[in-house]
Amino acid sequence: MAASGKEEGNQVGLKMGFRIGEELGFYRGCIDVWNAAILSEPTCFSSRVQKGIKQMDELLCQYPLSATDIIDSLRLKFKSVCATLNIRLEYDGYPKASGIDKSGF
């Protein structure tokens, strides 16, 4: 009983850990590409966007201290940077909300 529970927990942990790692890796990749662009062309992004990228970078470096807060903040910063850059990049590995009847309006 205890052994199978432990094994199950192990599997869930592996799966969750992989998911988080995948998402963080996605943001790391975006930041690296943007930073490379800034390096070769310092004025390619507005100061607001550059600040957003820097803040994302700092958040990523803090992981895994207070992990959940950091992921939430990262997601929001990423959305904000993408909206301002007017690009559609999506990390769609995490679940979305769903609505019901008129409450859905």
Next chain:
Amino acid sequence: MDFELREIQRLDGHTDRVWCVAWKPDTGINGVPAVLASCSGDKTVRIWEHNSIGSFQCQAVLEEIHTRTVRSCAWSPSGKYLATASFDATTAIWENVGVDFECVSTLEGHDNEVKSVSWNASLGTLLATSGRDKSVWIWEVLPGNEFDCVSVLQGHTQDVKMVQWNPSMDTLFSCSYDNTIKVWVEDDDSDDWHCIQTLCESNNGHTSTVWSLAFDASGDKMVSCSDDLTVKIWTDVGRVQGSHNNAPWKHVCTLSGYHDRTIFSVHWSREGIIASGAADDAICLFVENNDNEVDGPSFKLLLKKEKAHEIDVNSVQWNSGDKRLLASASDDGTVKIWELVRLSE
């Protein structure tokens, strides 16, 4: 003193439920004809103008941009731009030149349905949007029809039904399917905004979805309405008492027993009359009751217009001009223009 809410005109044209109406600022006053925008499940926005012979006519149909329901519309303070929020996950910005409207920008970012849009009152330099993805977005309006995303705010745990800026300061209010109203302010010096107060059941707030909120002319008082069948009045005690406070908004009173179905919309006229529209097909008007100063401010029903529409009244808004004009929008696909008239003895 008796009043009557007199139907001036019914505006037909939309082919699906009408969700929201918005009067263009500074129209219906000083000889400038009143102009109204309405948006609908038919994916269009209609612009109605009060013509010289005294009736409202459809002057423009804004279409072919949104691919789903247009849930909400809002004029910039100057009246030069109209912002429209749609279930297609975008917010469109339309520039008004003469009688023409051109879509000059489309704001993308929400994961799905955008439910509400609001311009800040002072200069129209900030725009807020909210949606089913539980988030509130703040955009900065830049020259050349550019819009920068300033911040994405997460705090609500459900669908955010409406965002509204306070008319006298850049404080943002949002209300949600999570039964709360949240108050958002900008941190000093940065693009970061945070929630300073949540009005919920534990501080005399609503017990079900909060659909709409509005401010009085000064911005010191707020009214909200809900699926819990009540209308609530709030006041900014921080400002009234002149001190900084981390819980500035306080419940004043609750108006209940007037609507028996979900209340979808409230609006406060410049002269202090609150209008409410609900799923009981009725419109109610409330005024501050000065008879009883002992128990603090209270409000009383001025009148209830039963069967204002065939079905649900989704939106009510006062014109701020010379006449007491009220516009309403309904699931019956029509917009109605009403005038509040005082009956002579």
